[in-house]
Amino acid sequence: MANAAEDNGAFMEKFVLEPPPSSSSHPQLPLHGLTFAVKDIFDVAGYVTGFGNPDWARTHSAATSTAPAVLDVLKDGAKSNGKTVMDEMAYSINGENIHYGTPVNPCAAERVPGGSSSGSAVAVGAGLADFALGTDTGGSVRVPASYCGIFGIRPSHGAVSTSGVTPMAQSFDTVGWFARDPMILKRVGHTLLHFPDLDAAVIPTQVIVADDCFELSSIPQDRIPGILVSSVEKLYGANVVKHAILGDYVQDKVPSLGHFMSKETKTKDQEHNNIPSLAALSTAMRLLQKHEFKNNHGEWVTTVKPDFGPGLAERIWEAVESTVEHIEICRSVKSELRDALSALLGDTGILAIPTVPGPPPKLQTDATTLEGFRARAFSLLSIAGVSGFCQVLCLGLSSFLSY
Amino acid sequence: MANAAEDNGAFMEKFVLEPPPSSSSHPQLPLHGLTFAVKDIFDVAGYVTGFGNPDWARTHSAATSTAPAVLDVLKDGAKSNGKTVMDEMAYSINGENIHYGTPVNPCAAERVPGGSSSGSAVAVGAGLADFALGTDTGGSVRVPASYCGIFGIRPSHGAVSTSGVTPMAQSFDTVGWFARDPMILKRVGHTLLHFPDLDAAVIPTQVIVADDCFELSSIPQDRIPGILVSSVEKLYGANVVKHAILGDYVQDKVPSLGHFMSKETKTKDQEHNNIPSLAALSTAMRLLQKHEFKNNHGEWVTTVKPDFGPGLAERIWEAVESTVEHIEICRSVKSELRDALSALLGDTGILAIPTVPGPPPKLQTDATTLEGFRARAFSLLSIAGVSGFCQVLCLGLSSFLSY
Known part of the structure; x- marks a missing residue:
């Protein structure tokens, strides 16, 4: 984010990923004008996927392609401002990382932010991104969303492609996302779930x-x-x-x-x-x-x-x-x-x-x-x-x- | 830094660079136990040198070797925790970066941190690293050090190798460093300037x-x-x-x-x-x-x-x-x-x-x-x-x- 005064230790790496040239000129695209942060478990071409641990980063090379979930939101006009800190190998719901620092919970600085998608939840909670991508195997989107007081979703298993995402445990792994604004949560869902109709709503019985x-x-x-x-x-x-x-x-x-x-x-x-x-x-x-x-x-x-x-x-x-x-x-x-x-x-x-x-x-x-x-x-x-x-x-x- | 509560937007990218295996086991090494941050103008093998601008990062590949100045402090036992935000192409003394956010001046949050080595000065000033490497062409170490209330040095031109450092203007480019503690400033100087005797002192006439x-x-x-x-x-x-x-x-x-x-x-x-x-x-x-x-x-x-x-x-x-x-x-x-x-x-x-x-x-x-x-x-x-x-x-x- 251009004018973020500080970043609560949410970011692992800052970069600017623009929508592809064909998209960026279309202000009518559904996610136009929104910025998003990406958990450091998603492949982004040219960057090493860090998976929360320095030895992992050291022993892996840069990704050669970008995860489809990331490409989907870019194509719909959103712009990424960086990768976020996460728990080591996604194996925690706490959000404390001794190597890269613990992202600061914007609701309660003396409490954990929740994990493993800690930095993604904090980036959204602190207003450093409009939405963020995370993953949820055993609670890694749900927990940090609730701790940081924002909206978050773990979609049905298999609904969003986990291709290009470092696996934790495949029977449970899902791609989820965070937003402060429920309408943005919904708009990102329409992109990631490939729902054609933004206004369709199901009335629960x-x-x-x-x-x-x-x-x-x-x-x-x-x-x-x-x-x-x-x-x-x-x-x-x-x-x-x-x-x-x-x-x-x-x-x-x-x-x-x-x-x-x-x-x-x-x-x-x-x-x-x-x-x-x-x-x-x-x-x-x-x-x-x-x-x-x-x-x-x-x-x-x-x-x-x-x-x-x-x-x-x-x-x-x-x-x-x-x-x-x-x-x-x-x-x-x-x-x-x-x-x-x-x-x-x-x-x-x-x-x-x-x-x-x-x-x-x-x-x-x-x-x-x-x-x-x-x-x-x-x-x-x-x-x-x-x-x-x-x-x-x-x-x-x-x-x-x-x- | 393991327990840094937040990072003042100082970091461009977090990583853990350990001293080489032969060094790390020597607690008597001069910089043993110190952490340092590196301005994103120094090559670090495996990472893209960002030079403060996203288009630069996008159009350059990862460095294949690490700058000698970085290797020198690693060999003497220091450990790096990341690369820091800098002004675009090192062409400012202000420290405001609209792409990656402006690192927050730990002495005065409503004022600029100074640049171009903005993140390095802020990382040291906020206690997120014991020392940091920067470069100074027209004032890029001196200005942020003074704005952030820490010690900083621009050494004599040519005294520290600028190999592996993206050039700004070679007749002026120097590698400098920051510290909160004047003894650490001195110890890093002995490593980078290859001074054999830490206790030698010149009395000014x-x-x-x-x-x-x-x-x-x-x-x-x-x-x-x-x-x-x-x-x-x-x-x-x-x-x-x-x-x-x-x-x-x-x-x-x-x-x-x-x-x-x-x-x-x-x-x-x-x-x-x-x-x-x-x-x-x-x-x-x-x-x-x-x-x-x-x-x-x-x-x-x-x-x-x-x-x-x-x-x-x-x-x-x-x-x-x-x-x-x-x-x-x-x-x-x-x-x-x-x-x-x-x-x-x-x-x-x-x-x-x-x-x-x-x-x-x-x-x-x-x-x-x-x-x-x-x-x-x-x-x-x-x-x-x-x-x-x-x-x-x-x-x-x-x-x-x-x-």
């Missing part, structure tokens, strides 16, 4: 408030779901709002989850949680994520032995040393959950849950203190993650899911 | 205060030169301090300057000035700088027709369209001034002048308002620039010259 999920949140019950319900009633009428105990529904409809709820397989993380089926869901998500991450990057990690920040090193080596045990059952959980949520919501239903269980943790909180919060966060985040449903943040800490 | 130069400054006479004189007296004794009217001395000893003081050749800028000979000196400096800049970059500018910020475009195109007229006389001025200052100072004399004529201008001050300030600044800056003498900032806005 039901908005299901997952009451048990809101109980996971440290924010008082009358605050978030209260505001949520009254807003939905105002928009679509009182009869649209329904309530559900999502944990019970999932436990009933996703039988494979039983495997992760037995004494033998239950992880320490599941103890922090008060919704047993969603805790088991997050165990399944994290196992499959580890497995795919290992297939993608295990060889690089064991060869290069990169320098990782605290917390990251343990998590990444644990993934690299993981086995194939339970992986087939994880895949069954995935398809059963997708069917269960499809049945619950139909074509025009929406599920309302909190994005995260509370306000962003303070900077440099130790791993042990974070454990319970992280466990509850992943129970919520794995609902869209495992089902492949899209999740959009509309009301601060709460968000909506549909397919 | 005379410190000549250029009284007329201090009168150019908007800061009251009793402030800067008063403090300066009492400090020098305390250090070296009262008999070391001498006074001079530098303008008269230069007018007498540099006969070729007469050429630029006649009605026909006098420029508009010289009118803003109250020391006619130094104003003429700055005219000679700027003419020769234009000529050399044109030889270096004229073809690129006319071919690419780059997008330049306000002020920059006019200045760069004026240089590109300049003729060889007066160039030979500029060269005579240069050698006469060097001889004159050598005679004045001898081997152990020091000249004390203000670095700039006053506090940093406010952000986005228009070119016309800046004119008089710029003209007076260049009268002061061209003393070291044209003579090739080194200039070090030790006392806020005043500085010392010697060879």
Whole structure:
């Protein structure tokens, strides 16, 4: 951005990527006049994709082509002003990077910005870009969007091409985006999702408030779901709002989850949680994520032995040393959950849950203190993650899911 | 820097450049444990040298080797955390970059940081690096160091290799550096100047205060030169301090300057000035700088027709369209001034002048308002620039010259 007074440590690298010559002269293009920042996980021709870690940058050459998602928004008239800082190998939802500095949360400087798309969320939150591209595997768009008080979307899995994006775990990887202005969030969506009609809108037939999920949140019950319900009633009428105990529904409809709820397989993380089926869901998500991450990057990690920040090193080596045990059952959980949520919501239903269980943790909180919060966060985040449903943040800490 | 809370918009690109493996294990290396930032004019292997302008970055490939000055500090144990924002093609002393944002002056956020080594000075001033490399052609280290309240040095012309540094105007180009701590400034100097003995010190036999130069400054006479004189007296004794009217001395000893003081050749800028000979000196400096800049970059500018910020475009195109007229006389001025200052100072004399004529201008001050300030600044800056003498900032806005 030309007149940005400072950049909150959001940028990894500044550059000016103009729309292609044929586009730039068309002020009627849908994204004309907008600037955007790109998470340093997207290939941009001529630049090394850094993936959040200096050893990665050092051992990879410059990309020879640009990711289609980046090209799409450029072609529609937007201009990029740089690449943004991200968590190492996208393996965190915290947003603290010891190598490149932690982007400063524009809402709360003493708290983490959220990750792994930390710099993209901060660039948008601090007004340094009109929108930003990120990726969301286990929560990497949803978490920083909620922490930085902006709009963000994780689209349905597979809806936006992840070509030219360094993979984290392919069964979960999605390209998402951030904006301060909901109309800009929508316009970017029309470009990335290749929707022809900007004015088309679907009226939801039901908005299901997952009451048990809101109980996971440290924010008082009358605050978030209260505001949520009254807003939905105002928009679509009182009869649209329904309530559900999502944990019970999932436990009933996703039988494979039983495997992760037995004494033998239950992880320490599941103890922090008060919704047993969603805790088991997050165990399944994290196992499959580890497995795919290992297939993608295990060889690089064991060869290069990169320098990782605290917390990251343990998590990444644990993934690299993981086995194939339970992986087939994880895949069954995935398809059963997708069917269960499809049945619950139909074509025009929406599920309302909190994005995260509370306000962003303070900077440099130790791993042990974070454990319970992280466990509850992943129970919520794995609902869209495992089902492949899209999740959009509309009301601060709460968000909506549909397919 | 690992824990930098924000980066004041100082960085162009973040990376981690470690000392070579043979060095990093030696905690006794002179620069061990220090981090440094590098102006985006130095080649770093694998990275495009951006030279402050996006069209430059777009039309140049990644450097295949690293500039010797950068290698020298790495070999002595320092670690680099990134490249810094600079003025476009190094053609400004203001530090405002409309493409990449203006690094925020850590001393005065509403004022310019100074340039062209803007990001390097801000990175050091804001505590994001222990020292930083910059270049100084017409004032590009001296000006931002003084504006950001840190130490900075422009070494004698030719003392540090400019190999692997994009040239601006070779007769003036120097590699300089910044630090908050004067001992770090010194340690980096020993590395870059290849001085074997860190403890060697020269006792000045005379410190000549250029009284007329201090009168150019908007800061009251009793402030800067008063403090300066009492400090020098305390250090070296009262008999070391001498006074001079530098303008008269230069007018007498540099006969070729007469050429630029006649009605026909006098420029508009010289009118803003109250020391006619130094104003003429700055005219000679700027003419020769234009000529050399044109030889270096004229073809690129006319071919690419780059997008330049306000002020920059006019200045760069004026240089590109300049003729060889007066160039030979500029060269005579240069050698006469060097001889004159050598005679004045001898081997152990020091000249004390203000670095700039006053506090940093406010952000986005228009070119016309800046004119008089710029003209007076260049009268002061061209003393070291044209003579090739080194200039070090030790006392806020005043500085010392010697060879």
